[in-house]
Amino acid sequence: MTPYLIGFSAICALLSFGLKYRLIWTWYAGWFILFMYAGLIGSFFFSSLLITQTNQGIGFSALYSVGGFLFWIPFTLWWSRNRGLFGKNGNANEAQAK
Numbered sequence: 156m157t158p159y160l161i162g163f164s165a166i167c168a169l170l171s172f173g174l175k176y177r178l179i180w181t182w183y184a185g186w187f188i189l190f191m192y193a194g195l196i197g198s199f200f201f202s203s204l205l206i207t208q209t210n211q212g213i214g215f216s217a218l219y220s221v222g223g224f225l226f227w228i229p230f231t232l233w234w235s236r237n238r239g240l241f242g243k244n245g246n247a248n249e250a251q252a253k
Contacts, residue, residue: 170184177240177241177242177243178241178242179241179242181241182234182238182241182242185234186234189227189230189231189234192223192227193224193227195223196219196220196223196224196227197220199216199219199220199223200216200217200219200220203215203216203219204216
């Protein structure tokens with residue numbers, strides 16, 4: 156369990172550094188994370204459709220996917236519209252002030 160915690164801490168530290176200085180690789184890493192999250196929601200939805208035996212199970216799997224994508228869509232739209240904030244010289248405060 157300890158190696159996973161250390162790895163998770165290292166990834167979070169790297170991403171926080173990248174988000175603070177708005178480095179370009181952070182923008183691409185954000186797309187990767189959003190892509191993986193969409194895959195998680197989609198795979199859960201389809202696997203629960205294969206396993207379920209009642210209409211209630213189908214409804215709950217649809218509700219899970221709708222709720223997940225309601226959380227995912229605003230972040231994706233913000234991330235795609237703010238590409239210009241990443242990859243510039245200077246810190247995040249200077250980029251937001253413009």
